Amino acid sequence: MLMHKMDWSKNIGHKTRVMHNYIDKYFHTSWEKKGIEPTRMQCATLHYLRANQEKEVFQKDLEATFSISGATATNILKVMEKDDLIRREPVPTDARLKKLVLTEKGIAFDDAARENIVRLEEGMKKGFTEEELTIFREYLDRMTQNIVDLVEENTK
Amino acid sequence: MLMHKMDWSKNIGHKTRVMHNYIDKYFHTSWEKKGIEPTRMQCATLHYLRANQEKEVFQKDLEATFSISGATATNILKVMEKDDLIRREPVPTDARLKKLVLTEKGIAFDDAARENIVRLEEGMKKGFTEEELTIFREYLDRMTQNIVDLVEENTK
DNA sequence: TAATAAAAGTTAGTAGGCTAACTATTAGTG
DNA sequence: CACTAATAGTTAGCCTACTAACTTTTATTA
Numbered sequence: 066m067l068m069h070k071m072d073w074s075k076n077i078g079h080k081t082r083v084m085h086n087y088i089d090k091y092f093h094t095s096w097e098k099k100g101i102e103p104t105r106m107q108c109a110t111l112h113y114l115r116a117n118q119e120k121e122v123f124q125k126d127l128e129a130t131f132s133i134s135g136a137t138a139t140n141i142l143k144v145m146e147k148d149d150l151i152r153r154e155p156v157p158t159d160a161r162l163k164k165l166v167l168t169e170k171g172i173a174f175d176d177a178a179r180e181n182i183v184r185l186e187e188g189m190k191k192g193f194t195e196e197e198l199t200i201f202r203e204y205l206d207r208m209t210q211n212i213v214d215l216v217e218e219n220t221k
Numbered sequence: 222m223l224m225h226k227m228d229w230s231k232n233i234g235h236k237t238r239v240m241h242n243y244i245d246k247y248f249h250t251s252w253e254k255k256g257i258e259p260t261r262m263q264c265a266t267l268h269y270l271r272a273n274q275e276k277e278v279f280q281k282d283l284e285a286t287f288s289i290s291g292a293t294a295t296n297i298l299k300v301m302e303k304d305d306l307i308r309r310e311p312v313p314t315d316a317r318l319k320k321l322v323l324t325e326k327g328i329a330f331d332d333a334a335r336e337n338i339v340r341l342e343e344g345m346k347k348g349f350t351e352e353e354l355t356i357f358r359e360y361l362d363r364m365t366q367n368i369v370d371l372v373e374e375n376t377k
Numbered sequence: 378t379a380a381t382a383a384a385a386g387t388t389a390g391t392a393g394g395c396t397a398a399c400t401a402t403t404a405g406t407g
Numbered sequence: 408c409a410c411t412a413a414t415a416g417t418t419a420g421c422c423t424a425c426t427a428a429c430t431t432t433t434a435t436t437a
Contacts, residue, residue: 070272071338073286077345077354078244079265080361083288085241086394087368088234089423093395094375104422109235116226125385130229132239137424139387144422161385161432182227188371189233189364197360198233204357205236208345212243215344219250242424245393249425260392281415293394295417300392317402317415 095181103174106141111175114167122165150174251337259330262297267331270323278321
């Protein structure tokens with residue numbers, strides 16, 4: 066059998082994993098002893114709740130927005146509730162739902178996180194033209210769809 | 222303060238995270254009851270050890286190749302040793318090192334994993350030209366470097 | 378209306394990812 | 408040679424991520 070030797074330096078899945086992990090690391094290193102350190106997904110959740118304060122937001126909305134499973138969402142929200150960044154309130158009209166509400170502390174941390182998010186957004190794009198970014202997004206969407214198709218083939 | 226509302230559908234970090242998670246899911250769904258289910262990083266490790274059977278391979282090599290921390294490497298290898306996919310053998314010339322060796326079972330699982338890896342590699346690239354893939358890799362490298370620069374600014 | 382299906386969220390268990398702190402060993406330097 | 412640096416790997420503790428199985432509640436349909 067001919068040995069197929071993978072060149073990891075050209076592997077797009079590998080590159081994606083590495084980039085993904087560095088983004089986590091960015092958030093981890095962005096807090097110089099301000100007490101707590103909201104993680105990447107916590108910052109994203111704070112941001113989402115803040116931007117949708119006029120609406121009612123439930124766990125299922127986070128799951129759809131961020132493409133995470135129910136179990137993952139429960140984990141993230143459990144930690145955030147423990148750290149007093151959010152509350153989960155019952156909804157009178159539907160006992161299955163729990164309304165997600167920012168606490169005062171959650172709002173304060175969202176303010177603090179905002180500059181970190183903006184700095185990352187700007188910094189990531191350094192040296193990229195708008196055209197390149199559009200192509201980059203399109204490639205990511207296309208390749209993700211290819212992988213989704215493979216997963217569906219596996220599970221059909 | 223003007224509310225900055227993030228459009229997650231255009232966020233490249235978000236897209237990268239989603240693609241990354243679907244690759245994990247691909248590996249998870251690629252085993253129809255063949256007993257054990259080697260995960261993404263386990264398959265990558267098996268592949269790497271197989272391709273470098275003539276050399277001596279140590280944990281630090283995996284850390285460098287896959288850009289993972291020592292703790293993460295220890296975790297992955299611990300599980301693989303428990304499942305009898307690899308052994309960790311002492312090295313006479315340097316007591317700090319542990320040589321990583323594939324077991325018979327490890328070799329068998331690498332064979333079984335090979336078709337899954339090839340199918341993913343092919344499937345991911347469906348509809349992409351070689352030129353597009355080259356550009357895609359270049360974008361991932363450039364953006365990852367941008368993020369590394371931000372992390373280094375944070376930690377300097 | 379009663380039975381069934383669908384939806385929302387939780388729990389258990391596991392993998393991969395990290396940092397910080399640690400042990401042990403080897404290499405380098407005054 | 409002795410002291411210090413660096414290297415290799417582990418452990419503890421945490422967060423994100425998943426599936427599978429579960430409870431509770433609401434919606435649908437026979």
